[in-house]
Amino acid sequence: xxxxxxxxxxxxxxxxxxxxxxxxxxxxxxxxxxxxxxxxxxxxxxxxxxxxxxxxxxxxxxxxxxxxxxxxxxxxxxxxxxxxxxxxxxxxxxxxxxxxxxxxxxxxxxxxxxxxxxxxxxxxxxxxxxxxxxxxxxxxxxxxxxxxxxxxxxxxxxxxxxxxxxxxxxxxxxxxxxxxxxxxxxxxxxxxxxxxxxxxxxxxxxxxxxxxxxxxxxxxxxxxxxxxxxxxxxxxxxxxxxxxxxxxxxxxxxxxxxxxxxxxxxxxxxxxxxxxxxxxxxxxxxxxxxxxxxxxxxxxxxxxxxxxxxxxxxxxxxxxxxxxxxxxxxxxxxxxxxxxxxxxxxxxxxxxxxxxxxxxxxxxxxxxxxxxxxxxxxxxxxxxxxxxxxxxxxxxxxxxxxxxxxxxxxxxxxxxxxxxxxxxxxxxxxxxxxxxxxxxxxxxxxx
Amino acid sequence: xxxxxxxxxxxxxxxxxxxxxxxxxxxxxxxxxxxxxxxxxxxxxxxxxxxxxxxxxxxxxxxxxxxxxxxxxxxxxxxxxxxxxxxxxxxxxxxxxxxxxxxxxxxxxxxxxxxxxxxxxxxxxxxxxxxxxxxxxxxxxxxxxxxxxxxxxxxxxxxxxxxxxxxxxxxxxxxxxxxxxxxxxxxxxxxxxxxxxxxxxxxxxxxxxxxxxxxxxxxxxxxxxxxxxxxxxxxxxxxxxxxxxxxxxxxxxxxxxxxxxxxxxxxxxxxxxxxxxxxxxxxxxxxxxxxxxxxxxxxxxxxxxxxxxxxxxxxxxxxxxxxxxxxxxxxxxxxxxxxxxxxxxxxxxxxxxxxxxxxxxxxxxxxxxxxxxxxxxxxxxxxxxxxxxxxxxxxxxxxxxxxxxxxxxxxxxxxxxxxxxxxxxxxxxxxxxxxxxxxxxxxxxxxxxxxxxxxxxxxxxxxxxxxxxxxxxxxxxxxxxxx
Numbered sequence: 001x002x003x004x005x006x007x008x009x010x011x012x013x014x015x016x017x018x019x020x021x022x023x024x025x026x027x028x029x030x031x032x033x034x035x036x037x038x039x040x041x042x043x044x045x046x047x048x049x050x051x052x053x054x055x056x057x058x059x060x061x062x063x064x065x066x067x068x069x070x071x072x073x074x075x076x077x078x079x080x081x082x083x084x085x086x087x088x089x090x091x092x093x094x095x096x097x098x099x100x101x102x103x104x105x106x107x108x109x110x111x112x113x114x115x116x117x118x119x120x121x122x123x124x125x126x127x128x129x130x131x132x133x134x135x136x137x138x139x140x141x142x143x144x145x146x147x148x149x150x151x152x153x154x155x156x157x158x159x160x161x162x163x164x165x166x167x168x169x170x171x172x173x174x175x176x177x178x179x180x181x182x183x184x185x186x187x188x189x190x191x192x193x194x195x196x197x198x199x200x201x202x203x204x205x206x207x208x209x210x211x212x213x214x215x216x217x218x219x220x221x222x223x224x225x226x227x228x229x230x231x232x233x234x235x236x237x238x239x240x241x242x243x244x245x246x247x248x249x250x251x252x253x254x255x256x257x258x259x260x261x262x263x264x265x266x267x268x269x270x271x272x273x274x275x276x277x278x279x280x281x282x283x284x285x286x287x288x289x290x291x292x293x294x295x296x297x298x299x300x301x302x303x304x305x306x307x308x309x310x311x312x313x314x315x316x317x318x319x320x321x322x323x324x325x326x327x328x329x330x331x332x333x334x335x336x337x338x339x340x341x342x343x344x345x346x347x348x349x350x351x352x353x354x355x356x357x358x359x360x361x362x363x364x365x366x367x368x369x370x371x372x373x374x375x376x377x378x379x380x381x382x383x384x385x386x387x388x389x390x391x392x393x394x395x396x397x398x399x400x401x402x403x404x405x406x407x408x409x410x411x412x413x414x415x416x417x418x419x420x421x422x423x424x425x426x427x428x429x430x431x432x433x434x435x436x437x438x439x440x441x442x443x444x445x446x447x
Numbered sequence: 448x449x450x451x452x453x454x455x456x457x458x459x460x461x462x463x464x465x466x467x468x469x470x471x472x473x474x475x476x477x478x479x480x481x482x483x484x485x486x487x488x489x490x491x492x493x494x495x496x497x498x499x500x501x502x503x504x505x506x507x508x509x510x511x512x513x514x515x516x517x518x519x520x521x522x523x524x525x526x527x528x529x530x531x532x533x534x535x536x537x538x539x540x541x542x543x544x545x546x547x548x549x550x551x552x553x554x555x556x557x558x559x560x561x562x563x564x565x566x567x568x569x570x571x572x573x574x575x576x577x578x579x580x581x582x583x584x585x586x587x588x589x590x591x592x593x594x595x596x597x598x599x600x601x602x603x604x605x606x607x608x609x610x611x612x613x614x615x616x617x618x619x620x621x622x623x624x625x626x627x628x629x630x631x632x633x634x635x636x637x638x639x640x641x642x643x644x645x646x647x648x649x650x651x652x653x654x655x656x657x658x659x660x661x662x663x664x665x666x667x668x669x670x671x672x673x674x675x676x677x678x679x680x681x682x683x684x685x686x687x688x689x690x691x692x693x694x695x696x697x698x699x700x701x702x703x704x705x706x707x708x709x710x711x712x713x714x715x716x717x718x719x720x721x722x723x724x725x726x727x728x729x730x731x732x733x734x735x736x737x738x739x740x741x742x743x744x745x746x747x748x749x750x751x752x753x754x755x756x757x758x759x760x761x762x763x764x765x766x767x768x769x770x771x772x773x774x775x776x777x778x779x780x781x782x783x784x785x786x787x788x789x790x791x792x793x794x795x796x797x798x799x800x801x802x803x804x805x806x807x808x809x810x811x812x813x814x815x816x817x818x819x820x821x822x823x824x825x826x827x828x829x830x831x832x833x834x835x836x837x838x839x840x841x842x843x844x845x846x847x848x849x850x851x852x853x854x855x856x857x858x859x860x861x862x863x864x865x866x867x868x869x870x871x872x873x874x875x876x877x878x879x880x881x882x883x884x885x886x887x888x889x890x891x892x893x894x895x896x897x898x899x900x901x902x903x904x905x906x907x908x909x910x911x912x913x914x915x916x917x918x919x920x921x922x923x924x925x926x927x928x929x930x
Contacts, residue, residue, distance in 0.1 A: 002622070025626070026623075044604065044622075044623055
């Protein structure tokens, strides 16, 4: 695919990197020549220097021939305008990153999608949603939902105290649970393993499971009994992201928001209902004490400053917080923070953006439901056609490729666990997890 | 430097060259040449293939190249293929001394076209074919070929492309470097086929001569199957066809691509092309008049010889139809001056490249203007866009190093050559990848008489010139070798 990316910032570069890896032709446009040169040095891309809304620049980037245009500059107006111009020029797909919620207000007449923008990403909202999922399921490593929230996929780390350790699925003492949720993939080091009945879970495996929200929740309470659900969420920093997160979590948790700037704190408290807004510096022990951090508290540092965020988390840990997560803007910091185990989780809006775009891209191509962040595998959403040879066949009788597994079956809005005896019927939506190499094979089975 | 990845790529390169040598054995069988010759190609090719397979196995693993590694791949790659490429000359006994064989091979791959072989007519055809083939591979770049055909290179491919492709401006035809490399090789192949067909049917050459000379023209190499070079064919049609294709080979290949895809206006819109074309026209006129006035030939013959020689020298091909060493002194010094110019950036031509000369001229004018009006803000432009200060600094440094290497090299070569003229022109003829110089290395002479030490030094200069100085010179920085 020929993809034009407008904006060579963090999100633009991260995207270009991933898209280059997938052998797409990438053209990058940015007005800042230095930033562009920096991006070009490490990537196999064509760069065009200039404003992403100027006709001559768009022409040089050959937007009219593009299969996809992704506008991720820091400026909402520029992003929207680039997409509209690309739409007029005849580019096939258009994606815009839009931060200001005013643009996203749902009005009939001014709906961005109706104007030709295929995907509008509000990266802060995406990010807030990701954090919320994370908070709901302490102990889960990576959580996302499919089929409008009916099915959840979650990654679970096998720790030294995990009941899964050194057992096959059949040997586990909660067989009922193991039969309900389905382990679809294991990341062992850099390797992808598709678990079978005789696969043993090893320490540090990252096991991905699929099930309904209730099933996955009860799975996690069993697997990690020592992790108590969070009661309180303390958010450091009342910026756009902090405020948005507080709005999302205040219904389910006891939420505290720390913001130093007086007028900003006032603005936040106006927007929030049950959240306690404290006008205090999250870097002081007294403020942390006032926020009431205890062993069932999650602390999320969302000030605009990476170094401050990391220090905030360390302080919260010292005060006894059970879980800390920090926003990191600089890509270079992410592996350092993760490797040193400074915090439990790194939150990064532009990484969320990248994932959203990649998910969207994949789903266009193979009707994939999702793509696991760190695995070379894909979740495919296949539909059983009436009269097809697999219509009416039991799951155990389908010969799937080696590194594939049927994760779950959605029939008439109800989720059915994919046991061997389940008979597939026409109209069923079947969620198949497969190694990226086998995608074509799976499609031939179902089509 | 990531040595494992660097040598893995070197191994693929050696594999390509090894297979090409095995192919030459096929030529040898086709022309029913002596058994010893077939075996020397098979043996040399086999050795290269085995070495390549062994090396690629030893260095197996993912390839991840940094900018620095790109330079390493290119320089080591060129050295390795030169060493293996010299084996057929040695095994077949065509060249006795290993250094001379290396000189001949390096001259081939760098498209210099300087030879240590006497009496070319007596050589077997397979050896001729191999010489021409080394030219052709080296013209567009063996590594660019690898970038085109190796699917896994990714970003690494770009680093290699940067280090091997000549010229300061690396305009890309497509976002992905592999596609760009494929397109460039496609254009190269297309032009080569057209030339071979024209030489065969319009020029009346045999297929073998037509193909060999096509290889060496398109690469701006200059190896010929005859001692008297193109002059041996004594045909106006051949001269003009080759002149035309040398001219094409000296143009940026991305312009050819644009023209072939329906934008012929791209040529004249390109500032470098305009400079190149006008320069050629002016120099051809001056030389034609000089030769005609000196009463060396009729006007038609003067024009034909002047055009051929000028294009041959400026594009750094090095073919000859007339012994320009016998021409008036003014013409001789003019031709030596032209040796510094070279082809356009992104062409197969060598030397300093037209665009660099063009930018330096613009800089000179700017400096003179600023001297008069110290507060004037003047930005030299190329094709309507201001040239970035870093590029100007880079080009000035390039010019300085080029001249310095020329001066130092000439000094060194005076120990190996009979006179100053030979010493100086042998240096620029090899550094600029041209081939023939003046006097004892003139158009009808060759490099056989130069002592082995001198040949070794010139071999180094050829590589230095082909890879545009920096790529080779950074290997002399101690910090390059540190982790």
